[in-house]
Amino acid sequence: MSEFEPKVVAFVCNWCTYAGADLTGTSRIKYASNVKIIRFPCTGRIDFMLLLKSFANGADGIIVSGCHPNDCHYTSGNFHAKRRWIMFKELMDFMGIDMNRITFSWVSAAEGARWAEVVNSTVTRVRELGPYVSYKQMVNTSIEEEVTHA
Amino acid sequence: MARIGVFICHCGENISATVDCGRVAETIGKLKHVAYSTEYKYMCSDPGQTLIKDAIKEYKLTGIVVSACSPRMHEPTFRKAAAEAGLNPYLCEMANLREHCSWVHEKNDMTTEKAIDIVRILVEKVKINNALLPIKVPVTKTALVIGGGIAGIQSALDIANTGHKVILVERSPSIGGHMSQLSETFPTLDCSQCILTPRMVEVAQHPNITLYTYSEVESLDGFIGNFTVKIRKKARSIDEKDCTGCGLCTTKCPQKKIPNEFEEGMGFRPAIYTPFPQAVPNKPVIDREHCTYYIKGKCKVCEIVCPTKAIRFDQPDQILEIQIGAIVIATGFDIKRTDFFPEYGFGKYKDVIDGLQFERLASASGPTGGAILRPSDGVVPKNIVFVACAGSRDPAKGIAYCSKICCMYTAKHAMLYKHKVHEGKAHVFYMDIRSAGKNYDEFVRRAIEEDYVNYIRGRVSTIYECDGKLIVKGVDTLLGAQPLEIVADMVVLATAGVANSGAEELAQKLHVSYDSHKFFAEAHPKLKPVETNTAGIFLAGACQNPKDIPDSVSQASGAAVKVAALFSQNELTREPLVAFVNRCSPPLYSTCVGCFLCQSVCPYQAIEREEFKNRDGKTIKTVAKINEGLCQGCGTCVALCRSKSIDLHGYTNNQMYTEVMALLNVY
Numbered sequence: 001m002s003e004f005e006p007k008v009v010a011f012v013c014n015w016c017t018y019a020g021a022d023l024t025g026t027s028r029i030k031y032a033s034n035v036k037i038i039r040f041p042c043t044g045r046i047d048f049m050l051l052l053k054s055f056a057n058g059a060d061g062i063i064v065s066g067c068h069p070n071d072c073h074y075t076s077g078n079f080h081a082k083r084r085w086i087m088f089k090e091l092m093d094f095m096g097i098d099m100n101r102i103t104f105s106w107v108s109a110a111e112g113a114r115w116a117e118v119v120n121s122t123v124t125r126v127r128e129l130g131p132y133v134s135y136k137q138m139v140n141t142s143i144e145e146e147v148t149h150a
Numbered sequence: 151m152a153r154i155g156v157f158i159c160h161c162g163e164n165i166s167a168t169v170d171c172g173r174v175a176e177t178i179g180k181l182k183h184v185a186y187s188t189e190y191k192y193m194c195s196d197p198g199q200t201l202i203k204d205a206i207k208e209y210k211l212t213g214i215v216v217s218a219c220s221p222r223m224h225e226p227t228f229r230k231a232a233a234e235a236g237l238n239p240y241l242c243e244m245a246n247l248r249e250h251c252s253w254v255h256e257k258n259d260m261t262t263e264k265a266i267d268i269v270r271i272l273v274e275k276v277k278i279n280n281a282l283l284p285i286k287v288p289v290t291k292t293a294l295v296i297g298g299g300i301a302g303i304q305s306a307l308d309i310a311n312t313g314h315k316v317i318l319v320e321r322s323p324s325i326g327g328h329m330s331q332l333s334e335t336f337p338t339l340d341c342s343q344c345i346l347t348p349r350m351v352e353v354a355q356h357p358n359i360t361l362y363t364y365s366e367v368e369s370l371d372g373f374i375g376n377f378t379v380k381i382r383k384k385a386r387s388i389d390e391k392d393c394t395g396c397g398l399c400t401t402k403c404p405q406k407k408i409p410n411e412f413e414e415g416m417g418f419r420p421a422i423y424t425p426f427p428q429a430v431p432n433k434p435v436i437d438r439e440h441c442t443y444y445i446k447g448k449c450k451v452c453e454i455v456c457p458t459k460a461i462r463f464d465q466p467d468q469i470l471e472i473q474i475g476a477i478v479i480a481t482g483f484d485i486k487r488t489d490f491f492p493e494y495g496f497g498k499y500k501d502v503i504d505g506l507q508f509e510r511l512a513s514a515s516g517p518t519g520g521a522i523l524r525p526s527d528g529v530v531p532k533n534i535v536f537v538a539c540a541g542s543r544d545p546a547k548g549i550a551y552c553s554k555i556c557c558m559y560t561a562k563h564a565m566l567y568k569h570k571v572h573e574g575k576a577h578v579f580y581m582d583i584r585s586a587g588k589n590y591d592e593f594v595r596r597a598i599e600e601d602y603v604n605y606i607r608g609r610v611s612t613i614y615e616c617d618g619k620l621i622v623k624g625v626d627t628l629l630g631a632q633p634l635e636i637v638a639d640m641v642v643l644a645t646a647g648v649a650n651s652g653a654e655e656l657a658q659k660l661h662v663s664y665d666s667h668k669f670f671a672e673a674h675p676k677l678k679p680v681e682t683n684t685a686g687i688f689l690a691g692a693c694q695n696p697k698d699i700p701d702s703v704s705q706a707s708g709a710a711v712k713v714a715a716l717f718s719q720n721e722l723t724r725e726p727l728v729a730f731v732n733r734c735s736p737p738l739y740s741t742c743v744g745c746f747l748c749q750s751v752c753p754y755q756a757i758e759r760e761e762f763k764n765r766d767g768k769t770i771k772t773v774a775k776i777n778e779g780l781c782q783g784c785g786t787c788v789a790l791c792r793s794k795s796i797d798l799h800g801y802t803n804n805q806m807y808t809e810v811m812a813l814l815n816v817y
Contacts, residue, residue: 005260009813014222015663015683022220025249033255033264036271036813037246039221041727041801044751045785050810057814070658073683074784075753084789110666116254 006060006126008035010119011050013043013078016067016108023112031116032123035063042066044077048088051102055135061101061126063118068106078106096138101126152277153185155211156269157202158247159193159218165247168257169265174217174247177266181273185209193218194227202228203235211237213276217245217269238281240726240800245272267813274812275805282799284723287779289375290475291717292317296367296656299327300699301691301706302480303349308710309478310358314717317472318353319381320363321652322411324429325350327482331412331506333513333520335699336562337593343428343515350430364435368469370660371754373782374686375475375722383468387422387436392460395432399452399461400424408440410517414507416525417517422452427515436461476686476713477660479670480706481653483692486541486549486645494540494613494643500526501620502613502641505559512566522570524640531574531639534567535622536560537610538580541646549646551667553696556644557584561594563642564603577604577636579624587698606634613641647696662687669695680708688712727800728781729756729788731774738762742773742795748787749774756780757787 012018018039024031040046043066051062064085072078085104093099103122107115158175160166171189179187186209192198193216205211214237216228221244229239245268255261291314295306298320306318318325329335330350332342353359368380403420410419412426419425421441424434442449443463453461488504489497501524503511514520524531538560542553557580564576583605585591597603608625615621622636649668657664662682663671670693673681680688688709691702716722734740749757760775774796785798797803 007814009810018220019222022222022246022249025220025253028253030256031254033251033260036264036267037250038271038806038809038813040785040806041798042784042786045789045798045801047789047803047806050806053807054810054814057811057816059814071663073661074782074786075661076751077753077784077786080751080786080790109663109671 004127004131006034006123006131007058008061008063008119008123008126009054009059010035010037010063010065011040011043011046012037012063012107013045013066013073014039014041015073016071016106017065017115019109020107020111020115023109024115025112027112029113029116031119034123035119042072042074042077043081044072044074046081048084051088055097055101055132056139060129060132061103061122063103063105063122065103065105065107065115065118068108071108097135098129098132100129101132152183153210153212154183154273154276155202155205155209155214156184156187156273157193157198157205157214157216157218158187158189158269159198159216160189160191161218161248161252162191165218165252168252168255168261169247170262173262174265174269178269178273181270183277184273185211194224199227199231202231206232206235206237213237213241213243213279215243215245215269215272215276217247217265217272219248220244220246220250240282241276241279243272243276243279245269267815271809271812274808278802278804278808280799280802282726285726285728285778286721287373287375287724289717289719289722290377290473291315292472292474293476293478293713293717294319294377294379294472294474295478295480297327297480297482297691297693298322298325298353298361298363299480299482299691299702300329300346300349301482301693301702302327302478303353304703304706305478305480305690305710305713306353306359307349307356308707309713310356312710312714312717314358314714316359317379317381317474318359318361319365319367320361321366322425323364323386323435324425324431325353325361325363326426326428326430328506329699330426330428331414331513332509333516334562334566336558337587337589339562339565341514347428347430350428354430361431362470363431367656367659370477373754373780374724375716376779377474377477377686379472379474379477381470381472383470385438385465385467386433387438387462387465388434389460389462389465390431390433392458393433394458394460395424395434396457397424397434398455398457400434402451402455404449404451405440405442408437413510413517414504416507416510436463476688476716478688478690478706478709478713479656479660479662479682479693480690480709481650481656481693483647483696484650485647488643488645490541490547490645491643493611494537494641495615499613499615499620499641500524501531501639502643504643504645505556505563508563508642512563512570520570522567529639530571532571533575533636533638534577535610535620535636535638535641536564536576536578536644537622537641538578538644539609540643543581544646547646549648549667551695552584553644553647554584555647555696555698558587558590558593558698560642560644561585561597561603565597565601568601568603575604576601577606577638579606579608579610579622581607581609587700608634647692650693653693660684660687669693680705680712686716725783726778727783727798728778729776729783729785729796729798731776732795732797738771740771740773740795741793743793744772744774745792746774747790747792748796751786751790753784753786754780754782756782
């Protein structure tokens with residue numbers, strides 16, 4: 001394969017985006033096969049440490065998607081995810097993590113076409129950005145620095 | 151040592167057409183701890199399930215991954231099969247190869263690679279799955295029916311007749327809904343009120359039904375079998391116990407010029423009113439927005455004339471809290487009003503009316519006493535045009551769906567007109583005539599053949615006023631798309647049926663899904679048309695999509711049976727996918743530090759405090775404890791817990807981490 005094929009991990013909630021992705025399938029809308037979905041009960045369940053773990057282990061891009069505001073199956077899980085995301089984004093940006101590699105979106109169970117759009121745009125963007133090798137370099141450098149300072 | 155079985159389904163050709171199932175089975179078979187890996191054409195079929203059950207026994211499997219369609223479709227099927235073979239159902243996982251792979255990707259190597267990855271993720275997950283036991287919860291055998299139209303009435307009566315208590319909530323002052331506004335009903339042309347009002351009275355008198363009119367659902371907590379609903383009983387401003395419904399107050403009220411909602415704005419009502427003469431309950435309500443006393447601080451004529459002194463100006467809204475076990479949503483629909491149509495004059499022509507307004511004109515109890523008189527000057531229209539599909543099936547207007555009832559009621563309207571104005575001419579513009587239903591097509595044919603209604607296949611581009619007449623410009627597509635102009639005295643638009651106002655807000659209160667048109671969403675379009683995605687909440691009638699009366703009544707009875715089936719059990723078994731706090735022994739060593747951040751984010755108040763005491767009875771440690779009955783398993787507390795002391799069955803930290811690692815090929 002000549003072109004770089006990014007590895008994209010999608011963290012989605014069971015009730016909206018997972019069902020939305022099911023609808024994409026039922027409607028036979030095609031999208032890039034680089035994305036693999038991990039099902040959570042709710043975006044509120046998503047521990048954002050998992051995003052870092054994903055990057056650390058070779059993911060090039062990440063999608064986090066759940067129910068639209070007010071549509072959460074559990075009333076407020078997506079609001080907690082949103083708040084967490086706002087904090088996390090600032091912190092990660094400060095630490096030098098490329099936030100262009102993460103897509104945070106709302107896709108409802110009725111938005112099959114939108115899911116395909118979210119996936120395709122993320123894959124295209126991450127493909128342009130190239131493999132995320134700088135994450136590992138960054139992590140390794142900081143460890144080395146710590147060692148030398150000590 | 152884990153022994154995992156993997157079953158790859160072809161789903162006919164739905165999966166195997168794009169995914170090389172043989173290669174998937176072979177590659178997965180070589181993974182560590184995979185004891186058995188096979189493929190089959192239809193895993194969900196009886197032989198497919200038998201294959202799984204036999205393999206579980208033969209290979210002594212400790213976990214299985216069925217790689218087929220979405221778990222939202224068949225997870226219960228395969229978990230049941232696993233349980234029948236003696237494997238704990240929660241040791242069965244599904245890999246979604248159809249919706250998330252074969253249907254959305256082209257046939258190539260990458261698709262098969264992805265399929266292998268998807269299966270591998272689940273294989274790694276299922277290795278660390280825990281055997282779980284279902285949770286048992288009690289059932290409160292009282293149902294809540296929201297909406298007092300024909301669907302709500304039917305549901306409430308059916309449930310009540312099975313011997314269970316029903317709470318019926320209606321937001322307007324009387325039950326009856328849109329059906330009470332109709333003049334006659336298709337295809338029999340029997341009077342709507344004559345068949346509806348006995349049902350309304352039955353509801354009011356049924357010992358098992360408690361009726362709350364002029365009330366709305368404020369909030370809902372809990373889960374199937376154990377809901378707590380808060381109902382706002384809006385202030386009627388009269389004491390219902392003292393009021394006899396004599397109606398003296400309504401006749402004496404000096405404020406008489408309020409557009410009557412029941413008459414669709416074609417008549418007037420006083421500020422203290424009952425919506426219509428057969429209202430149930432037949433007790434008036436004061437419209438505080440228009441009442442002179444509430445606006446200017448004086449009047450009180452109703453209080454003076456009331457023979458039983460039932461007027462209560464200072465009555466507050468009441469909030470009732472009621473325990474219920476199941477809910478039927480029957481909030482009905484609404485129609486687009488004429489002001490939605492710029493091409494037909496934005497509602498500024500008085501003689502362009504909508505279907506419901508025509509119903510009131512044709513109704514014997516309507517503003518004209520049943521005479522078809524045009525609203526502008528009260529003259530009998532000699533030429534009347536009916537426009538079907540006004541808004542419906544028109545993506546440009548944002549309503550791509552067929553409103554289903556308009557073809558039939560337009561035929562009915564044309565007939566009613568012809569029966570009342572024999573010399574008049576009725577024209578119907580239509581796109582297609584959709585009259586599927588028992589005796590429906592015969593009904594439309596009768597309108598055309600016996601009542602000589604002029605059916606024109608084509609759409610109306612514009613309507614404008616000229617010399618007191620309405621010029622309807624359209625096209626006749628059966629005459630070679632010939633432009634057509636009809637000079638009409640009155641036009642009736644069969645406007646699109648839309649979701650009721652407040653449907654979205656109610657859906658959010660009840661935590662049920664709704665579609666892009668704000669109609670409530672069913673759990674499955676074909677096989678679960680009555681259920682919602684939220685267990686214990688059912689749908690009836692036109693709140694799901696526009697429906698006619700027989701369909702609404704059938705679905706209402708269907709919903710009632712679902713509720714009755716639920717109430718036939720004393721205990722429900724619930725999925726054990728709930729959160730739990732890691733417990734150590736002795737509990738003093740629990741990693742939970744008792745910060746109770748989890749308590750502040752839990753949407754279900756499912757987190758309690760558990761205290762550990764020493765021998766002297768002194769509390770030495772307080773930790774969080776999950777109430778399994780209340781927890782719905784959203785996992786917000788899990789992601790939040792700073793000491794990682796809370797975890798979620800089925801989605802543990804370990805499992806989620808393992809899935810990510812498997813996805814990235816670390817294992």
